[in-house]
Every structure is written in structure tokens, then in C-alpha cells.
Amino acid sequence: MAAAMLIGATIGILVAFLFGKVLYTVWWWPKMIEKKLEEEGIHGYPYKVLFGNLKEMMKMSKEAKKQPLLNHDIIPWVNPLLQQLSNTYKKIFVLWVGPTPRVTVTDPKLIREVLNRYNEFHKPEANAFIHLFVTGLASYDGEKWDSHRKILNPAFHVEKLKRMFPAFSVCCDEMINRWEELVGKTGSCELDVLDEFLNLGGDVISRAAFGSNIEEGRSIFLLQKEQCELILASPFTLFFPSLRFLPTASNRKAKYIHKKVISLVRGIIEKREDAVRRGESDDDDILGLLLKARNGENKSKAGRGSGLSTDDVIEECKEFYFAGQDTTTALLSWTMVVLSMHPEWQDKARNEVFQFIGKNKPKFDDLNQLKIINMIFQEVLRLYPAIFLIRSTSKNIKLGDMTIPAGVQVCVPTHLVHRDPEVWGEDALVFNPERFSEGVSKAAKDQMYFPFGWGPRMCIGLNFGMMEAKLILSQILQRFWFELSPSYTHAPLLTLIMRPQYGAQIIVHKL
Numbered sequence: 250m251a252a253a254m255l256i257g258a259t260i261g262i263l264v265a266f267l268f269g270k271v272l273y274t275v276w277w278w279p280k281m282i283e284k285k286l287e288e289e290g291i292h293g294y295p296y297k298v299l300f301g302n303l304k305e306m307m308k309m310s311k312e313a314k315k316q317p318l319l320n321h322d323i324i325p326w327v328n329p330l331l332q333q334l335s336n337t338y339k340k341i342f343v344l345w346v347g348p349t350p351r352v353t354v355t356d357p358k359l360i361r362e363v364l365n366r367y368n369e370f371h372k373p374e375a376n377a378f379i380h381l382f383v384t385g386l387a388s389y390d391g392e393k394w395d396s397h398r399k400i401l402n403p404a405f406h407v408e409k410l411k412r413m414f415p416a417f418s419v420c421c422d423e424m425i426n427r428w429e430e431l432v433g434k435t436g437s438c439e440l441d442v443l444d445e446f447l448n449l450g451g452d453v454i455s456r457a458a459f460g461s462n463i464e465e466g467r468s469i470f471l472l473q474k475e476q477c478e479l480i481l482a483s484p485f486t487l488f489f490p491s492l493r494f495l496p497t498a499s500n501r502k503a504k505y506i507h508k509k510v511i512s513l514v515r516g517i518i519e520k521r522e523d524a525v526r527r528g529e530s531d532d533d534d535i536l537g538l539l540l541k542a543r544n545g546e547n548k549s550k551a552g553r554g555s556g557l558s559t560d561d562v563i564e565e566c567k568e569f570y571f572a573g574q575d576t577t578t579a580l581l582s583w584t585m586v587v588l589s590m591h592p593e594w595q596d597k598a599r600n601e602v603f604q605f606i607g608k609n610k611p612k613f614d615d616l617n618q619l620k621i622i623n624m625i626f627q628e629v630l631r632l633y634p635a636i637f638l639i640r641s642t643s644k645n646i647k648l649g650d651m652t653i654p655a656g657v658q659v660c661v662p663t664h665l666v667h668r669d670p671e672v673w674g675e676d677a678l679v680f681n682p683e684r685f686s687e688g689v690s691k692a693a694k695d696q697m698y699f700p701f702g703w704g705p706r707m708c709i710g711l712n713f714g715m716m717e718a719k720l721i722l723s724q725i726l727q728r729f730w731f732e733l734s735p736s737y738t739h740a741p742l743l744t745l746i747m748r749p750q751y752g753a754q755i756i757v758h759k760l
């Protein structure tokens with residue numbers, strides 16, 4: 250009897266504790282933060298228990314999407330709530346992603362502060378689902394980030410990229426030859442270029458950065474793609490990561506994929522170790538540098554805290570398979586879509602390729618001559634930037650003359666700032682690569698252009714991604730002209746990466 254009462258009391262205390270914790274997380278804490286933010290002059294939609302503003306966000310977006318999107322003014326269509334808050338509060342406001350406050354900053358001075366003070370406004374702790382992709386360097390802070398960045402930087406130096414160039418070239422040739430076969434005798438065919446570039450990106454990263462064979466790389470990125478689709482199918486899991494513990498079929502599948510990816514990466518590492526032992530491998534690519542650091546061969550470069558474990562190496566490999574592929578895929582897919590919408594720029598780009606490269610195979614140094622293509626990519630990355638930047642506070646931090654409380658996410662909405670008429674002028678929503686003809690400083694007021702991030706945490710793969718993009722686009726322009734397929738629907742989807750929601754169906758014609 251006494252034992253039963255004891256068990257009953259223990260369960261009662263546990264239930265009360267859990268109830269209290271849930272109440273604190275979904276009601277008391279957000280309300281307290283809301284009040285503090287208001288005292289600092291940071292306003293927004295009121296917090297609603299559990300879902301924050303997610304329901305309004307989805308409702309408004311569903312309403313907006315009843316009309317087709319016909320131009321590059323995507324924010325009122327993709328995220329009308331964000332547009333409304335920005336119109337009302339201008340430079341800083343809060344919106345609630347579930348119980349998490351997201352302070353959104355569009356003021357240039359504040360943006361610079363957030364991105365430069367990267368140790369105070371650090372990377373948010375990746376939620377368990379995001380962690381499946383965004384791991385390694387992109388998610389670390391402090392000493393660990395510093396030492397990993399020092400280990401990896403040399404893999405992206407220009408002379409290393411030059412050495413990787415033949416591997417890039419082989420992958421691009423294979424894709425172009427396949428397109429020629431598909432176009433065949435009829436002279437044209439329809440392709441979903443999103444899939445095409447996803448495959449290309451995976452091949453490039455496998456061969457150039459890991460020296461692994463194409464099949465291994467393809468298995469990894471197909472699994473990661475499937476993982477991404479599983480998460481997108483139930484977007485609430487992004488905001489309520491505890492849902493991953495539910496024994497659902499998709500959670501079981503996500504766990505299975507995660508394990509499989511790790512075992513494939515482990516296999517690539519073991520093969521590389523064998524090749525190094527036989528003296529048959531490039532030990533200065535991404536994987537080579539990571540293994541050297543793990544073996545303690547380049548401690549002086551990495552500095553304190555560089556003790557890499559095999560698990561660290563696996564996390565970095567997973568990250569590069571994801572980061573190195575999806576971002577460049579998005580850039581290339583949007584470029585094909587936009588150049589189909591603006592054929593006059595497609596012609597200008599093609600003329601430039603013929604002027605500097607003719608019908609020859611592009612060489613590494615040729616790519617530096619392609620100024621118009623560079624301007625086109627800059628403009629595509631302005632209107633369709635891959636990623637928006639999110640940081641987090643773990644203590645109260647001064648920002649301008651405000652105090653941002655601990656536990657708040659701070660967001661720099663690249664896609665919004667890249668369309669701000671105060672920064673870009675009256676034609677901010679128009680596709681006009683010409684604005685970059687005299688460089689970024691002349692194109693954007695206050696240098697508010699950051700498709701690759703900002704400062705020390707700027708994208709490590711910038712030159713890698715741009716080399717891949719220039720090489721493949723110049724080869725496409727040499728052989729084909731292209732237009733949108735009637736089956737294409739302009740529908741940018743904003744998740745981790747901005748991509749065309751229903752694919753990028755393009756009709757490719759032989760020149």
C-alpha cells in the first residue's frame with residue numbers, strides 16, 4: 250500500500266514537473282521575452298501559445314499562393330507575413346517560429362554588427378533534424394570552428410582549385426554529352442535541370458573534394474535528398490524537434506538513412522586510408538586535410554583544440570556533401586530559369602562565351618574572362634539567394650542601443666535585404682545584371698549584398714561553387730539555347746535552401 254502511494258506520488262511529481270516545464274517553454278518564457286523585446290522597441294505579431302506565428306504564416310502564404318507568381322517579387326508570395334512585418338516595422342521586428350523568437354534585422358548597421366560579432370551572435374544550436382545536414386564547420390562556434398576552418402581553408406586556395414579543375418571538367422563533360430544524346434535527332438528535349446544539377450553537384454564534390462568514385466557519392470547525396478524530402482513532408486518537425494521521438498514510419502526511415510549515410514562515409518574514409526598507405530592518393534583535398542589533422546600531422550596549422558576524431562571527420566564529410574551540392578544546384582537551376590525568362594541576357598552570355606572561348610573546351614583561366622556571366626550569377630544570387638543567415642544569443646547582448654535577451658534567434662533575411670529599394674534603387678525587383686557592371690560597391694548601398702555570408706564566417710566554398718557554375722553554364726551556352734517548358738511553375742520554396750518547389754523544367758534546343 251505504502252509502495253503504491255510512493256509510486257503514485259513519484260508519478261504525480263514527475264507529471265507536475267513535466268507540465269511545469271512545458272508551460273514554461275511554450276507560455277511563460279516566450280511571454281517574458283515578448284515583454285522584454287517590446288521594452289526595447291522591438292515589435293511584431295503577438296506570440297500565440299505553442300505555434301507562435303506559424304499558423305498565420307501558413308494561412309497567409311496559402312492565400313497568396315492562390316494567385317500565380319509572375320515576376321521576381323517573391324516575398325509577398327512566399328512569406329507574406331514577413332513582408333507585412335517589414336512594411337510595418339521597417340528595420341527590426343520579431344516573429345515567432347513556434348515558441349522561438351526570431352528577431353529579424355534589415356538595418357545595414359545592425360546587420361554588420363550581428364555578422365561581425367560572430368562569437369556573440371553565434372550559430373544557433375542545430376535542431377535535431379537540421380543537424381542531419383548542417384553539421385561540421387557550418388554549425389560550430391568558438392575554438393572548434395576556428396580550428397576546423399584553419400584545417401580546411403587550404404583545400405579551397407586557388408592553386409588547389411586549379412588542381413581540382415580536371416575533375417570538374419570530367420563531370421561537366423559527362424553531363425553535356427548526356428544532354429546531347431537526349432536532344433538526339435529531334436534537336437530538343439525537356440529536362441528538369443534541378444535534378445540534373447543535383448547529380449552534377451554530387452559528382453563534382455565526390456570526385457574533386459573526396460577523390461571518391463561517382464557511385465559512392467551518388468548514393469550519399471540520393472540518401473540526403475530523400476532525408477530532405479522526408480523533413481519537408483512534415484515541416485512542423487523543423488520547429489518541434491521532439492517529434493522525432495515518435496515511432497512513426499518517417500522517423501524510422503530518417504534514422505535508417507542517417508545510419509546508412511554514416512556507414513557510406515566511413516567506407517570512403519577507409520578506402521582513402523588504404524590509398525594513402527599505398528601512396529596513391531591526393532592528401533591535400535578536403536578529405537586528405539581532415540585525415541592529416543586527425544592523425545596529428547598538421548597541428549601547428551590548426552592550433553589549439555584541433556584534436557579531430559574520426560567522428561569529426563565524418564561530420565565534415567557529411568556537411569560538404571550537402572553544402573557543396575545543394576547551394577550550387579540552386580544557383581544553376583535559378584540561372585537557367587531566369588535566363589529563359591530573359592532571353593536577351595542568355596544571348597549576351599552566349600556571345601561572351603564565343604568571344605573568349607569559342608567552341609573550345611573552357612580552361613581554368615578562361616573562366617576569369619567571363620564578366621557578363623559573373624554579373625548574371627551575381628544578379629541571380631541577389632534575387633534568389635540560397636540561404637538566409639540565422640544567429641543566436643546565449644546571453645543578453647547589446648545590439649545598437651537595444652539589448653537582445655538570451656535565447657533569441659537573430660535573422661538576417663538575405664532575400665528581403667536583396668530586394669530593398671533603399672539599397673538597390675527603384676528597380677530592385679527587376680532582373681538587371683547591368684547593376685553589377687562596376688562591382689558590388691556601386692550596385693548596393695552600404696554593401697548590403699551577401700549571398701555568401703559575411704566576414705570570417707563567409708562561405709568557404711565560394712570559389713569552388715562559382716568555378717563549377719561558370720564551367721557548366723559556359724559549356725551549356727556553347728551547345729544549346731533554352732526556354733521555359735509550359736510545365737514549369739514559378740514557385741520558390743524557402744526551406745534551408747531556396748529552390749524551385751516543383752522542379753525547373755526547361756526545354757533545351759541544340760544550337
Ligand code: HEM
Nearest residue numbers: 386387572573576577580635700701702706708709710714
Ligand atoms: C553558389 C554556391 C554557394 C552559395 C550561394 C553558398 C552560400 C553560403 C552562405 C550564405 C554561407 C554562410 C552561412 C552563414 O553565415 O550562416 C555559407 C557557408 C558555408 N558554405 Fe557555402 N555556398 C555555396 C557553395 C558552397 C560550396 C560549393 C561549398 C563546399 C564545397 C560550401 C560550403 C560551405 C561551408 C562549409 C560553410 C560554413 C562556413 C563557416 O561557417 O565557416 N558552400 N555558404
